[in-house]
Amino acid sequence: MEARTRWTAAIFLFIALDAASLQIRGALLPRFESSFDVSAGLLGLVAPAGTVGFVLAVLVVGFTAGRVTIERTILASVAAASVLLGAMALAPIYALFLAALFCHGLSLGAVRGLDRVVLSHLYPTRRGRVFTLHSLAWAIGAVSGPALAAFVVWFTDWRVAFGLLAVGFLPVLGLVSGLDVPSGIENEQPISRAALSELARTPAIVAMTAGLLLVGGIEGAIFTWLPYYAGESLPGALAPLALSAYLLAYVPGRLTYTALSERVDYRLLTLAIALAAIPAMYLAFVVVSGYALLASVFVLGLFMSGQFPLISAIGVEATPEYSGPANAIGTSATYVGIAVVPAVMGPVIDVYAIGTAMLLPVVLSGGVALVLGALWLAR
Incomplete structure (x- = not known):
């Protein structure tokens, strides 16, 4: 102990x-x-x-x-x-x-x-x-x-x-x-090439990888561009508070999902919060502006906060003897999304505007829900 x-x-x-x-x-x-x-x-x-x-x-x-x-x-x-x-x-x-x-x-x-x-x-x-x-x-x-x-x-x-x-x-x-x-x-089993190939075809691992790639992209977009976007409608000194409000929501959000994870199936719980994140993200990045943005990104953070840990748990739960490779695949997919999506948004901002670029995480949130919905239906 x-x-x-x-x-x-x-x-x-x-x-x-x-x-x-x-x-x-x-x-x-x-x-x-x-x-x-x-x-x-x-x-x-x-x-x-x-x-x-x-x-x-x-x-x-x-x-x-x-x-x-x-x-x-x-x-x-x-x-x-x-x-x-x-x-x-x-x-x-x-x-x-x-x-x-x-x-x-x-x-x-x-x-x-x-x-x-x-x-x-x-x-x-x-x-x-x-x-x-x-x-x-x-x-x-x-x-x-x-x-x-x-x-x-x-x-x-x-x-x-x-x-x-x-x-x-x-x-x-x-x-x-x-x-x-x-x-x-x-x-914990050392993984062979054949076992890795089989692991990569496991439905839960495929869903985890795709879901975390999209979740990482959404989080990367928010971590990088949210203060810039908030500066369009908030005083410059207050714009960084938008990211603080978003990250602050992760604390009560993850406390809540810690309790719920022992009472509700991981797949159903993750699908529910992924669906709830879509309108919350649309509200934050399309509808509201100014000081209302601070409240809306806090709500969005509540729904986004549970997606990475719960999707990761789905993959590891499916292949506990290969938790190392499963964890590596999930964590890497997340960080690839974090690195790639903000870089893609840069040229979009140059050509159009930050408001247009912020539609990308909204679209990605729909992709997360589709992946998790397919996994739930295939259970």
Whole structure:
């Protein structure tokens, strides 16, 4: 029981710090621009620098989860994440900052390729609940990241924010040190090429991959462009509050879905909130503007907050012996969507306007509902 508690606390603390380090980058972009004297175009490299390394590590570690020494991999990766945050804080030139960011993404991805695997074996009969709590920890970290950036910048240099995050990873090392892997994780199967091909054809895995690719695209669009869109109808100083309102809704939303996941079938619950998200997104990005936008994106956040953890649980539940590869596929699909959709929206904004581009996440939300509806009908 003590070991399970320490593993859970370590993973939840790690995921909160992971989210904070992701969301803090956007908040500090103007500081990077002035400190490193780079153009806005070069600032765009921040997102892929962190994401590419992350996705590579998730895939490699996730697909070898049955072969790697899990506790050693997590310890080494957490230590590297802390050191690399320190390197980002001290980087004298932009190229070194991006290199450290890429390697930091690798270290985060190595743990993210294993964290849900560990939780899956710690809580084999409560995956929906624990995956939703895991995502709740991410939401708390995501809200905290921009707040930390604002606090640090108000008083001192932006580099201090990365130093504080580096120190934050140290308790994770203390929690994991000396722990054995959870009971049952030895049943995690190394996946062969034939088994991977079969896994990729499993209906639940196909639905999870397609659904999370679309969900990631929606979240990427919101994380990147919502403050810009809000600036069209809100004072510039208040526009970032739209993203804060959206992310804040993830906390009560994921608490609610944690409770519901033990009472309602994952597939039905996820389909219901995906359907509810469509009118909520249309209201937020088409109908309302100004201060009403803040309330509407909070409501939207309530419905979006449960989609990633519950869809992930559907895939892992279907193939528990391959939870590592299933987790890798789902997490990678999400981050591909996060990286690609905001980039696609950029040219649309240049040619048309931000209002037109914000129709894309509305369309994607309909796609999520179609995927989950097909899965429900095929059950």
